[in-house]
Amino acid sequence: MSGEAEGTIQKVFIDQLGAKYPIAQIKESDKAAYGLKFFPSVYVIAPDGTVHSTPDDRMPNEQEIEELLKTVSLAPKMPDDPRYDPLRALWKKGEFVKVRDYLDKNLAAPNLDAAMKDVFTAQRAEIDKRAAAAKARVARLGEGPDYAEAETQLEKVEKQWKGMEPATAAAAEKARFASDAKIKKELTAGRALQKLVASHDASKTSGRKKLGEALQQFRKKYEGTHAASQAEQKITQLAGMR
Amino acid sequence: MVSRSLTTLAAAALLVGALPAQFSKGQTPTPLEFVKVWNDGPASFDDFAGRVVILKFSESW
Numbered sequence: 442m443s444g445e446a447e448g449t450i451q452k453v454f455i456d457q458l459g460a461k462y463p464i465a466q467i468k469e470s471d472k473a474a475y476g477l478k479f480f481p482s483v484y485v486i487a488p489d490g491t492v493h494s495t496p497d498d499r500m501p502n503e504q505e506i507e508e509l510l511k512t513v514s515l516a517p518k519m520p521d522d523p524r525y526d527p528l529r530a531l532w533k534k535g536e537f538v539k540v541r542d543y544l545d546k547n548l549a550a551p552n553l554d555a556a557m558k559d560v561f562t563a564q565r566a567e568i569d570k571r572a573a574a575a576k577a578r579v580a581r582l583g584e585g586p587d588y589a590e591a592e593t594q595l596e597k598v599e600k601q602w603k604g605m606e607p608a609t610a611a612a613a614e615k616a617r618f619a620s621d622a623k624i625k626k627e628l629t630a631g632r633a634l635q636k637l638v639a640s641h642d643a644s645k646t647s648g649r650k651k652l653g654e655a656l657q658q659f660r661k662k663y664e665g666t667h668a669a670s671q672a673e674q675k676i677t678q679l680a681g682m683r
Numbered sequence: 684m685v686s687r688s689l690t691t692l693a694a695a696a697l698l699v700g701a702l703p704a705q706f707s708k709g710q711t712p713t714p715l716e717f718v719k720v721w722n723d724g725p726a727s728f729d730d731f732a733g734r735v736v737i738l739k740f741s742e743s744w
Contacts, residue, residue, distance in 0.1 A: 447718075449743055450719075450721070450743075451721070453743040454743070460722065461722060462722060463720060463721065463722045464724060465717040465718075465724050465725070467716065467717060467718065468716050468718060471715045472715070475705065475706065475713075476705035476706070477705075477740050481741045482739070483737060483738065483740075484712065484737075484738040485738070486712065486731065486734075486736040486737075486738060488733050488735060490711050490731075490732065491708075491710060491711055492706045492707065492708050492710050492711075492712055493735075494708065495707065496705060496740075497705060498708075510735050513734060513735060514733055517733075518732075574723065
């Protein structure tokens with residue numbers, strides 16, 4: 442049971458705020474164990490299932506999250522048996538088409554033992570599940586409104602799923618972006634904003650001041666775009682940091 | 684932008700009653716049961732296994 446009704450979550454987070462990220466309604470009894478004192482409260486959970494940071498800690502920055510992501514293994518769980526090492530290695534490389542082909546080849550072998558067949562069948566289902574999730578993500582990215590970031594993510598999907606449906610879907614979305622005048626305008630603005638933010642050191646007061654001024658100019662230049670809205674939000678954030 | 688295996692979850696909930704302590708760094712948090720999910724959210728807490736998860740508890744007020 443959530444503290445908030447399903448209808449409230451739908452109305453506020455989905456309809457009004459337009460949230461694109463996964464949202465879950467949870468049971469009140471479950472939530473109590475997390476000792477929440479304020480909202481929003483953020484826990485970051487590491488790949489090993491343990492707490493990496495609590496709501497009382499500083500929220501990990503992007504670089505810290507990137508470091509944490511390096512510890513992620515793309516391979517789903519499988520028996521600790523050297524016979525699965527080649528498959529584990531393919532998962533680790535993140536080349537999903539090779540994983541799929543390896544599984545299909547082995548599952549077609551007439552002398553595959555029963556235990557391995559069970560593992561490979563489960564792995565084959567797993568890659569189908571991940572492909573379906575990747576395709577769904579491509580569709581969400583295609584909806585914008587941050588098309589510049591979406592394009593970056595689509596390129597990653599295209600590379601990782603090369604030879605499989607998610608890559609085809611990602612390529613199609615990128616092509617659609619390139620042929621839509623409104624989206625092209627958003628892309629130009631979005632990339633310009635990324636460049637502008639990256640060129641300033643916001644960790645220093647002087648850098649934040651210069652960035653704020655540059656963002657004001659940016660907001661006027663690209664008025665009406667999603668990037669201009671993002672610039673506006675960034676200006677507000679910077680004002681709060683002074 | 685981080686994306687690979689990164690899941691952001693906003694769990695909407697209401698704060699009531701006495702508060703237990705937060706989980707500490709290194710502890711394994713209690714699994715949450717999802718009553719309903721939106722935006723292709725996870726079917727269960729087990730889906731987070733092996734991933735970096737940003738678990739964000741939000742309220743609408």
